[in-house]
Structure formats: structure tokens, C-alpha cells
Amino acid sequence: MAEDAGQTWYKIGEVARMLNIAVETIRMYEREGIFLAEKTETGRRIFNDDDVRWLNCIRRFITEQGLNIEGIRRMLALMPCWELRPCTTAERDICPAFQGAMVPCWMIKAETAGSCQSDNCRTCHVYLNAIKCENLKSLLFHFNQSENQSVR
Numbered sequence: 395m396a397e398d399a400g401q402t403w404y405k406i407g408e409v410a411r412m413l414n415i416a417v418e419t420i421r422m423y424e425r426e427g428i429f430l431a432e433k434t435e436t437g438r439r440i441f442n443d444d445d446v447r448w449l450n451c452i453r454r455f456i457t458e459q460g461l462n463i464e465g466i467r468r469m470l471a472l473m474p475c476w477e478l479r480p481c482t483t484a485e486r487d488i489c490p491a492f493q494g495a496m497v498p499c500w501m502i503k504a505e506t507a508g509s510c511q512s513d514n515c516r517t518c519h520v521y522l523n524a525i526k527c528e529n530l531k532s533l534l535f536h537f538n539q540s541e542n543q544s545v546r
Contacts, residue, residue, distance in 0.1 A: 401442050403440045403441065404442075405441075409446055413446070420449060423463075448525035451527035470497075470498035471499075475492075476489070
């Protein structure tokens with residue numbers, strides 16, 4: 395465990411022990427696009443308290459809610475990124491996330507043609523809201539309500 399600018403950083407093995415999961419499980423979550431790891435200049439993954447909470451939330455989705463990786467990925471794809479990080483109408487017209495992608499916006503960043511393309515997704519308002527388990531349900535509910543009102 396290391397501290398940097400008031401933030402505590404953990405190594406991958408420490409996080410795995412804290413959550414009682416395998417290191418490879420954490421790497422799989424990253425490969426599958428439901429977790430974005432911070433990496434040092436040498437490529438080592440490091441984790442802060444928010445990362446640990448999000449990984450724990452993913453575990454609860456799987457063990458308590460019965461979701462699988464694809465279910466979590468699709469749930470994250472429902473995040474209204476265009477509302478959380480406003481974009482122009484022109485950007486929305488060509489954005490795969492707005493058009494109904496089946497993966498979170500950070501997984502299709504290369505395909506987007508907007509202002510977010512050069513951003514670090516780990517620090518993006520969309521990802522930061524997604525990794526707060528308590529916010530996820532309310533964000534998805536708000537999105538669903540907005541969609542239902544626009545259809546009427």
C-alpha cells in the first residue's frame with residue numbers, strides 16, 4: 395500500500411486479498427471492459443479505494459444479483475453518457491454509444507468522433523458515476539424515465 399497526494403494506492407495482489415478473489419479475476423474484469431485500471435509508467439496496475447469499492451460491487455452483482463459479465467457490461471452500456479457528459483447533437487448523431495451500443499462508452503471510445511475521444515476514460519464523469527454502485531441504479535432509473543417521457 396502506498397500513498398500519493400492523500401490517496402492510498404494498492405497493488406493488484408493486495409486488492410485480490412482484500413476482496414478474496416484471484417488476481418486473474420481482476421485482470422479479466424479489465425479485459426472484459428467493466429473495470430478500467432490505473433497503470434504506472436512501467437505498466438503495473440494500481441488501485442485506489444474507489445477501484446476497490448467498484449470491484450467489490452462487481453463481485454456483488456455476480457454473487458448476489460446473479461449477473462454475469464455480459465449482463466454487467468450491458469447494464470453499463472445503458473448509462474446515459476450523453477447526459478452525464480453533454481455532447482452536441484452532431485456528436486450524438488454519429489456516436490455509437492448514443493445509437494445503442496451494447497458495451498459501455500469507454501469500450502467504444504475509438505469509434506466515437508467527439509470531444510471525449512482524447513479524454514482519459516478513467517477520469518471521465520461517466521466512468522466515475524458508473525463505479526459508484528449506489529449511483530448506478532438511480533442513473534439508470536433517471537435514463538429510463540427520460541426515455542419513456544420522450545416516447546410519449
